[in-house]
Amino acid sequence: MNDERSRALYDRALSVMPGGVNSAVRAAIEPYPFFVQKGDAGHVIDADGDRLIDWVMGLGPLLLGHDLPEPVQAAIQRTASEGPMYGTPTEVEVDLAEFVARHVPSVEKIRFVNSGTEATVSAVRLVRGATGRNKIVIMQGGYHGAQESTLVEGDADTPAPSSAGIPHDFAKHTLPVPFNDEAAVQEVFDEHGDDIAGVLVEPILANYGIVHPVDGYLETLRELTDEHGSLLIFDEVITGFRVGGLGCAQSRFGITPDITTFGKIIGGGFPVGAIGGRADLIEHFAPTGDVFQAGTFSGHPVTMAAGLETLTFAAENDVYDHVNGLGEQLRGGLTDILADQAPNYTVVGTDSMFKVIFTRDGPAREGLEGQCEAGCTQNPECPRFGFCPKNAGDVKRAETERWRRIFWGKMREQGVFLSQNQFESQFISYGHTSEDVERTLEAYKHTL
Structure with missing residues (x-):
């Protein structure tokens, strides 16, 4: 991706704002954040014209997406x-x-x-x-x-x-x-x-x-x-x-x-x-x-x-049916992908929230039968129950630096905008489509 304009804007921002940002999490991505020009349904277009599927949604406020009804x-x-x-x-x-x-x-x-x-x-x-x-x-x-x-x-x-x-x-x-x-x-x-x-x-x-x-x-x-x-x-x-x-x-x-x-x-x-x-x-x-x-x-x-x-x-309207349905589709797809490619990792979330936590331990690949199908719900019968995060300390002990320094950037190269660190939630909006979900699942499959 061409980040020439974002880089220039960040260079200007560093001269007049601490860290070049107005909220610390925006600077989590190194060496600099990309700047957004506008939103479009479930997507954003950055300052250099790149279109990304947006699962950040302003860190949560945009239930309806960028195009308001x-x-x-x-x-x-x-x-x-x-x-x-x-x-x-x-x-x-x-x-x-x-x-x-x-x-x-x-x-x-x-x-x-x-x-x-x-x-x-x-x-x-x-x-x-x-x-x-x-x-x-x-x-x-x-x-x-x-x-x-x-x-x-x-x-x-x-x-x-x-x-x-x-x-x-x-x-x-x-x-x-x-x-x-x-x-x-x-x-x-x-x-x-x-x-x-x-x-x-x-x-x-x-x-x-x-x-x-x-x-x-x-x-x-x-x-x-x-x-x-x-x-x-x-x-x-x-x-x-x-x-x-x-x-x-x-x-x-x-x-x-x-x-x-x-x-x-x-x-x-x-x-x-x-x-x-x-x-x-x-x-x-x-x-x-x-x-x-x-x-x-x-x-x-x-x-x-x-x-x-x-x-x-x-x-x-059908807003909650739509976003929660996409959430089930997305988390279910991620669960299947992780079972094949990264069985230690944990899918979390509910309704229109989702995330993959890069947990370091998990059951053996052949022991995943009966796991939570679309996001961890702390089910004692789930084979992951002894491994899934129970508190913030468990999340912090995950591979947070790998998520931020390698995974996030690779997902962006695939046209997917995820939250800026391992800890922030990701959100589904009324502007997202099933096609957005399938493209995102392919990006996870490729990147993982």
Whole structure:
């Protein structure tokens, strides 16, 4: 591929932006990222004119793909033409709030913000304010945005900031535990239960390789928080309105959290975040309560219109049947390819999410009968169960550098754009086709 223009743009960008990018993950590909000129259905065209099948989809927000259906596009254009924003409430934010409250089990009231990070920052402040407690339990390797309370590594005994600029005194209030480890979270509650404000967890670890919960794990979190007077926060910034359809992942698993954070799809491709939950909890936000939260661009009318029309279109059309069907086709095809070419590797994902984790160990090729057919679901009867990733540490121990330094580039040469590292999810959109899936499977077969 000819990257002459991307290289020139990156050279310019390095002079005026740190690392030449505005979000660190975009620089993960070496020696430089390619620049995108435009999107087209399930594809992107880069600055040098190369067309790629796009499985990144803006890192998740683009449920409908790059070509928005006419009613969605019309609503965005109409709202933008009426004025950029006003600093007052608008009807469309009420409409979107009512839509979310009708469809998501945990949501009685909602506060819109401007990013997933802002949503999780506000949710952590909310549970601390509502409970009068300080400590937050998070999952090791889980990502909840660029915020001080969750950029923490280590374990519950020795938490430490994972970024410069965060005082150690902040990190001591965060208790990291391994995902899917019931004994570890039980131990943390035994020791700190009286001071734990809440547990912040993705129902599926979706930003670190796509790791399903083992049977009973989310139920354990629900029981422990109830028992100790803590609050359960589901971070559905990624899974929201993608896994489990309009009911989100919480409806899939049958667990109702106290608070849910949203982002990505809820804004239809525009900057957005939201915190929803029980009315008595959300009412702690100012102006009705004593937890301050505000933002100039919160409830931005163009974002609200994009989100509402995207979700309405999904509700009234075959969007979830289409994307989930392609997901089954893609993950099933990958499972067959890996069984033949790389039996140690693991296919993960559900609904319209997928990934191949370059796990180092697995059952013998002849022992794969009865494995999960279209993505790991943590099935104890699966011959891979003892080898498939159970937490972020398991994903990190995979061949992450081979994935990034060799595999990603070879897939791009085959015309397939995958997420920039081993950890980020990949997404299917309404703009993708069965032909896109088959071409992608051929690229995996060739590259592996």
